[in-house]
Amino acid sequence: MAHQRLALQPLRHCQRSLVAHTHPRLLSTTAPRSSSSSSSSSSSSSPNQPPESQTASSQPPPTPKKKKPLTPAQRSFLSSALRVNQAGELAATLIYTAQTPPVVAREPHLRPLMRHMYEQEAGHLRTFEALVARHRVRPTALYPLWSALAAGLGWTTGVMSREAAMACTEAVETEIGGHYNGQIRTLLEMVAGWEAEGYDVGDEFRDLIATLRRIRDEELEHLDHAIEHDAKKAQPHWLLTGIIRAGCRGAIWVSERV
Template structure:
């Protein structure tokens, strides 16, 4: 027990603000997306798939997004998320698996990831609008690209069937799990 003359015991670590957790998870998520696209491009080139150019365009966006969040984290002296490596390894595995399943699986993967990500980005924007203008601007700067990825992927998937719905369900659940985990690490 402490009294007013005794200093409180310091915590072994500080609890990051909600904005900091958003930024860290977004940064890790962008790294995961980069790894998904890298794996899909690798397999796509190997198999001579037409969608490689679209994936390379998406990859360029994701690299820019990673840099955006990296800059904001650096400005604030915030370390990256503890789930960063998990996002990278999981993203690469997801990219390889979906690439081996075919072009529709690749695009269903992108659509599922971006659907979940965009829902979370909208929640972040609503929360950050009045509380953290710099974090809000960083999140807002990527929304257009992420919506475009989702929409282009949806066009490539075409009509849904059992296969694409199964990929959607698995990938969306995995994406939600990674976000949930990252927000708590």
């Protein structure tokens, strides 16, 4: 399947400096000593000479900075980032959808928490679906496979126990949080390089970085919820979280490329 490059062009952002204004100097109000000196002064002045405030010229605004085109490597990175983020958020919504019925059946008090985490993941998914469509990024070809595996993982851990379900969230969010951090670092390096060369970054890139930071923070909030609800008590915790984290890393690697 042909790989579509990301058509992400920074929005035009024109930085304008304030126009400097000059003000008329205060003039002396001392009365003339004689009518002759007054008429002499008056005759020496050119009747067509404009006031000083009108002759002062305003400083023109600086020329807007240019936008630097994305390199093929940068386009490839952004395309793969959006593709894998969309796939990851889809998997997260399916995990919570499958976990919630068995977990809530045993622990009714967890219904608001499970709904809260699901709704945040659903919001993340809508965000990346919009970005993928806007920039014409090809979704991963393994969408059906990841969907089946995510639903199976959610149902299995939900049936096992509340602790196992929370350990699943702990493992997934640990990997996803680190994944988003890596994307943010790469984007910040790109921005720093453009600014050092005197190019304009534009609002679109800054908005994307802000969006990734917000979503990362919400994912790490889910990690905190899982720890608070006894994720570490799942047995065997090290094996369960180790397998899930390895699966997440593998899914990320494949989705970035396929």
